[in-house]
Amino acid sequence: MLIFKKLIFSFKNALHGLWYVIEKEQNFRIELLAGLLVIIVMLFTGLQRFEMIAILLMVFAVLILEILNTSVERIVNMFKPRLHPYARIIKDITAAAVLLASIGSVIIGIIIFWPYFF
Numbered sequence: 687m688l689i690f691k692k693l694i695f696s697f698k699n700a701l702h703g704l705w706y707v708i709e710k711e712q713n714f715r716i717e718l719l720a721g722l723l724v725i726i727v728m729l730f731t732g733l734q735r736f737e738m739i740a741i742l743l744m745v746f747a748v749l750i751l752e753i754l755n756t757s758v759e760r761i762v763n764m765f766k767p768r769l770h771p772y773a774r775i776i777k778d779i780t781a782a783a784v785l786l787a788s789i790g791s792v793i794i795g796i797i798i799f800w801p802y803f804f
Contacts, residue, residue: 707756714752717788721745724795731802741798744791751787755780 707714728741758780762773 703753707753711752711756713784714749714756717748717752721749727799731799733798733802737798740794744787744794748784748787748791751780751784755784 708718724741724745728738733741759777762776
């Protein structure tokens with residue numbers, strides 16, 4: 687029973703973190719909305735199973751990277767808030783990871799959805 691309580695506590699913490707990024711991070715909200723729209727379109731286009739898996743992987747990859755980016759930004763701000771040139775570089779690098787994942791997701795989305803719409 688004790689293990690179940692720890693599991694529930696862990697889920698509660700995770701949901702608190704998810705709610706934090708939804709509430710505080712505009713980019714996460716935009717990416718979440720875009721991901722939900724893509725998933726809705728995916729459900730109505732008759733995609734193959736592997737195509738749906740690819741779409742879901744890319745949506746979740748972007749969201750996960752945005753959460754990691756937010757975490758890194760908070761850590762950097764806590765230790766070196768704009769005082770060290772590396773603080774800016776670290777933030778830019780993690781933002782670049784989100785940007786690359788987003789670009790990759792768009793490209794993969796175009797490749798997958800193209801035959802269904804054109």
